[in-house]
Amino acid sequence: MKEIRFENVWKSYGKTEVVKGLNFTIKEGERLILLGPSGCGKSTTLRMIAGLEEITSGELYMNDRVVNDVPSGKRDVAMVFQNYALYPHMNVVDNITYGLRVQKVPRSETRNRLDAALKMLKLEGYENRLPKDLSGGQRQRVALARAVVKKSNYFLLDEPLSNLDAQLRVSARKELVKIHELYRQTIVYVTHDQIEAMTVGERIALMNEGKLQMLDTPENVYHRPANIFTAKFIGSPPTNVVEVTYLDGKIMFGNQSFQLLPMWVKQVEQSKTSRIAFGIRPEHLEINKTADKNTLKGTVKYVENQGNSYGVYVDLQGNEVIALSESKYWPKGETVYLKPFMNHIHLFNCETTNSIGYPAELDQEETTLERVLIHE
Numbered sequence: 001m002k003e004i005r006f007e008n009v010w011k012s013y014g015k016t017e018v019v020k021g022l023n024f025t026i027k028e029g030e031r032l033i034l035l036g037p038s039g040c041g042k043s044t045t046l047r048m049i050a051g052l053e054e055i056t057s058g059e060l061y062m063n064d065r066v067v068n069d070v071p072s073g074k075r076d077v078a079m080v081f082q083n084y085a086l087y088p089h090m091n092v093v094d095n096i097t098y099g100l101r102v103q104k105v106p107r108s109e110t111r112n113r114l115d116a117a118l119k120m121l122k123l124e125g126y127e128n129r130l131p132k133d134l135s136g137g138q139r140q141r142v143a144l145a146r147a148v149v150k151k152s153n154y155f156l157l158d159e160p161l162s163n164l165d166a167q168l169r170v171s172a173r174k175e176l177v178k179i180h181e182l183y184r185q186t187i188v189y190v191t192h193d194q195i196e197a198m199t200v201g202e203r204i205a206l207m208n209e210g211k212l213q214m215l216d217t218p219e220n221v222y223h224r225p226a227n228i229f230t231a232k233f234i235g236s237p238p239t240n241v242v243e244v245t246y247l248d249g250k251i252m253f254g255n256q257s258f259q260l261l262p263m264w265v266k267q268v269e270q271s272k273t274s275r276i277a278f279g280i281r282p283e284h285l286e287i288n289k290t291a292d293k294n295t296l297k298g299t300v301k302y303v304e305n306q307g308n309s310y311g312v313y314v315d316l317q318g319n320e321v322i323a324l325s326e327s328k329y330w331p332k333g334e335t336v337y338l339k340p341f342m343n344h345i346h347l348f349n350c351e352t353t354n355s356i357g358y359p360a361e362l363d364q365e366e367t368t369l370e371r372v373l374i375h376e
């Protein structure tokens with residue numbers, strides 16, 4: 001199996017531990033994104049797979065065998081890095097095919113792979129240019145083509161699109177997904193850009209401080225965060241998370257409260273959690289000027305332009321929460337009423353910071369909704 005498996009993998013530089021006990025499997029043929037804040041250990045993890053970084057302890061398996069001591073050249077990996085390191089004195093064709101010539105791949109085969117890569121990455125017409133005569137985006141595509149023609153079983157990418165402008169990034173993301181649909185190598189892709197993670201990834205491994213926080217589909221990472229870190233890291237503006245008190249089916253914010261739906265009451269009571277944090281995404285918090293059933297009263301602090309909406313920062317009993325609104329007319333100091341969408345709340349155990357889980361009824365509701373949409 002062309003899967004990659006980490007078994008209690010640690011990496012230290014001297015006394016500094018940067019990867020702390022990774023245990024997870026990257027499935028054969030999937031596009032897995034390693035996501036996390038700067039310095040969390042993503043690149044180190046990728047470089048351990050590439051064989052460019054020694055593993056301090058634990059076992060790394062590739063194709064069902066331990067590869068801790070297998071040199072990079074024998075791991076069947078193709079890599080694309082942020083700085084794409086093209087040979088400056090070689091033209092586009094030579095840059096792309098250099099590795100194949102070293103491997104003594106027959107000429108006709110090289111030609112076929114080259115033609116396919118040039119076409120796929122829209123590099124036709126640039127064959128004889130030197131890297132210095134290409135734009136950043138074109139150079140990045142040459143680096144991708146060079147990796148693609150290797151036809152390796154493992155494709156490792158470290159922030160491969162970071163030098164591209166916003167438009168090129170969007171088209172390059174699409175190209176990458178297309179390449180993968182064609183070849184189905186096992187892809188490990190490092191980024192700190194969540195949009196890239198959501199659009200390219202089939203699964204996302206979210207890391208923080210050298211540890212895996214969650215490994216799941218983009219949908220679940222967004223809608224069912226496993227812990228407070230995931231809830232706050234994914235999404236912009238971030239999920240509001242506030243420590244609250246739970247009392248008789250109600251969530252208490254200081255002297256204000258709102259009633260939980262019965263499925264959530266059951267969930268809280270089953271989890272036997274004593275300290276609870278309440279989470280809600282800004283887009284799931286309705287803001288109004290008038291009170292309604294189950295609303296929480298707050299005061300506007302300021303409004304931030306988010307492009308397609310406005311983020312309204314509200315003081316709620318000493319906690320700052322953000323709600324999204326289509327209107328920008330929320331004067332500072334005005335009293336407002338916040339209404340959480342009750343199917344979209346998140347509850348966490350404050351001690352472990354883990355989610356207390358999601359009621360099974362939510363899945364059923366989603367399935368019903370999907371059915372309705374399909375019928376429409």
Ligand SMILES: Nc1ncnc2c1ncn2[C@@H]1O[C@H](COP(=O)(O)OP(=O)(O)OP(=O)(O)O)[C@@H](O)[C@H]1O
Binds near residue numbers: 018037039041042192
């Ligand atoms: N050769 C080294 N010697 C000492 N510390 C290192 C070395 N390489 C990386 N580190 C440290 O290890 C930690 C993880 O680095 P890594 O490059 O894996 O992070 P990252 O998540 O990829 O971050 P970024 O998104 O900023 O590239 C960082 O704190 C970094 O300073």
